[in-house]
Amino acid sequence: MINDWITGTTTLYGIMGYPVSHSLSPIIHNTAFQHLKITSCYVPWNVFPEKFETALRGAQALGIKGLNITIPHKETALYLCDTVSDEARSIGAVNTIVFSENLIRGYNTDAYGFSQALQTCNIDQINNNILILGAGGGARAVAYALGNLFPESAIFISNRTAEKANKLVEHFNNMFVKKNLFKLVTASDMKTIQFSLVVNTIPTQSEHFDEQLFKRSTGTAIDIAYSINDTPFLSMAKKHQWIISDGLEMLLFQAAQSFKLWTNVDMPTDAVRRALYSYIGRRL
Structure with a gap:
């Protein structure tokens, strides 16, 4: 004890x-x-x-x-x-x-934790389009890890406050060699882009997520939050046959x-x- x-x-x-x-x-x-x-x-x-x-x-x-x-x-x-x-x-x-x-x-240590946890997912199927939901401290660690792991990808940032997301995009584009590795994505853009990896860093409810995000393709959905049951975000992704992982291993x-x-x-x-x-x- x-x-x-x-x-x-x-x-x-x-x-x-x-x-x-x-x-x-x-x-x-x-x-x-x-x-x-x-x-x-x-x-x-x-x-x-x-x-x-x-x-x-x-x-x-x-x-x-x-x-x-x-x-x-x-x-x-x-x-x-x-x-x-x-x-x-x-x-x-x-x-x-x-x-x-x-x-x-x-x-x-969040970036390290995310990178290690990502190894338990099917990362071989990740293509050029990655989406990060959120622009806070957790999103920054995820962006840093993904920028190092997938430097040839296009990493999109979505946040309810566009100004905060744009600051994150500018911050990391100044850090990595590839120009425009990070991109700001709008709600309308998200309706047309197919993502193979979506990482949620926002502690919020399912009504804030557009289910269309998971209908156009399949891939890996990660929520850095953790709970006994699937988070609303992961439940929605699972419904459309996405590989899911929560933040427990991270x-x-x-x-x-x-x-x-x-x-x-x-x-x-x-x-x-x-x-x-x-x-x-x-x-x-």
């Missing part, structure tokens, strides 16, 4: 977001700590956006060793860190904090990299995966 590891020398880690009560990260990291017999504990903190800077600096003052950062704080965290990894700076978002030598050090792989940054120890991912899937009642 977790309480067996709470002593006078227990080191503390956690996750800050809003909301965060649904997070499976405590299951992942506490399982890893117990498996490796590391005297540490990982807890979630609900932090309102206007309180995030205070909470982050408070965590540093309390001697907390590291944090994961999730929605809606990933982009804000980038500007509060004393040092930022090259990858986090390129992505424009931080999801992992290491408190070290009185400094707040920022990293991004969560696991990004967590493993965060864990290594904090502890310099490899996470026992097989053991953690078994515990995680058992917890949510999903078969391996």
Whole structure:
């Protein structure tokens, strides 16, 4: 049990977001700590956006060793860190904090997690058209990963706020060698383009998705969110015979990299995966 590891020398880690009560990260990291017999504990903190800077600096003052950062704080965290990894700076978002030598050090492990999770999908069938739904911190990590994995593709960005999507397009087009690798796509454009990979990064309901997106072709649909049952986005894709995958494996792989940054120890991912899937009642 977790309480067996709470002593006078227990080191503390956690996750800050809003909301965060649904997070499976405590299951992942506490399982890893117990498996490796590391005297540490990982807890979630609900932090309102206007309180995030205070909470982050408070965590540093309390001697907390590291944090994961999730929605809606990933982009804000980038500007509060004393040092930022090259990858986090390129992505424009931080999801992992290491408190070290009185400094707040920022990293991004989401792109790594997404890249590793993508290997479990049928990526051989991905053609030149890829669609990312959303333009927040999660979308930035996905865009960075896809730009590196598929540099000859056309990667389209769709977001309800076109200005935010356009900023993401400009940001990554300035980063990659291929000109216009990233493109802004409108709702009308999406009715004619056939995509072989669609990645949803928006935590929203099915009525916000156009079912026509999945009727014109088949491919792979990925939702970086995770739940016990299929998300509305994945349910719609599955209905039209698309290969589907949620964010559970991405969560696991990004967590493993965060864990290594904090502890310099490899996470026992097989053991953690078994515990995680058992917890949510999903078969391996």
